[in-house]
Each structure stands twice: as C-alpha cells, then as structure tokens.
Amino acid sequence: MPNYISVADGKAALASARRICVIGCSGGGKTTLSMKISEKLGVEYMSFDRDVGWLAGWVMRDRAEQRKIVTGLVARDRWVFDGSGKSSFDIRLPRADLVIWVRVPRYLAFWGLAGRVIGNFGKVRVGMAEGCPEPIPDREFLSYIWNFDRDHTPKFETAIDQYGAGVPVVVLRSRTEMRDLLD
Secondary structure: OOEEEOHHHHHHHHHHOOEEEEEEOOOOOHHHHHHHHHHHHOOEEEEHHHHHHEEOOOEEOOHHHHHHHHHHHHOOOOEEEEOOOHHHHHHHHHHOOEEEEEOOOHHHHHHHHHHHHHHHEOOOOOOOOOOOOEOOOOHHHHHHHHOHHHHHHHHHHHHHHHHOOOOEEEEEOOHHHHHHHHO
16 A cells, blocks of 8 residues: 555655655646646656657657656656656656655546646647647547546556555645645
C-alpha cells in the first residue's frame, strides 16, 4: 500500500520537497498544479508530454529514448515532474521526495478537459510538445478518462509500492484540496 498522507501533511512535505512527481488522470489539473508548485517553490517544471513523450505531429517518441530522457531529467537536483507515464515510474519514483496524485472525480476531469479544449483548440497548450495542437478529443481519449480509475489506479498503486514505497503520497480529490495544498 502506498505511503498515503493527508493534505495537511502534504503541505509540510511539499515545503521541504526537492523533487515532486505529479500524477493523475488527463483533465484533472496536473499541469496547472505542477506549474503553480514550480513557481511557488522556484523549482524546474518538467512535463512528460512536452519534454519526453511527444514529437511534433502527435508522434510518440520511441520508448527507449523516452527512458533515456527521463533518466537525464530526474538526475537534476530540484524539479516538479508532471505526467502519468507508468513506463518511467521505475526511474522517477525512487528520486521523488513527494508524489502528488490528482485523483479527481471523472466529471471534474471531463470539465477540465472541456476547458482545456475550449481555451486551446488548434493551439499548442502549455505542457505539450511543440507541433502538437490541442485536438477535439476522440472516443478513445474520452474512454481513457472515463475508465481511468478502473484501469490505472491499481497499476499506479502497484508501481508506487514497487518503486517508491517510502515516498509520501498525497491524494487530491478536488480543486479545493489543490488550493489547500498550495496555501
């Protein structure tokens, strides 16, 4: 079982953390939260989507190259790393001082996705690789969000246990809890 801590304890952990992984469902607010943490703590912001996963034209970078990039990024001293790519948890989690799991209800993830699409359609949004303009979500992506808890939560818990057993994990289930963490 992951080393879950309360939001109150997460505040204290965040204040002293040097390396923070922010994970969760698309549309949940990971990128916005990560960028606010980066700004507040003065640590480097890294995005799995922008810095690791995607190449222009929505081409997924080769897995071996992704792992090489992640290894280089997490070797840095201070960072907040936004992204839920489980394929690199074995590299990121052992280096993390804190995991922030944005685990909002699916209606909030869909609401966040809608706002993202409305605000960024046809443009490259913050946290995304150049050459990857925001599309209208397809059925597959909507299904990914709808089934995220069922399909990914058990895998996240297993990976956290396996690669970051001692790392504190704060779970944020609402925008209010996100604001509380940052206050």
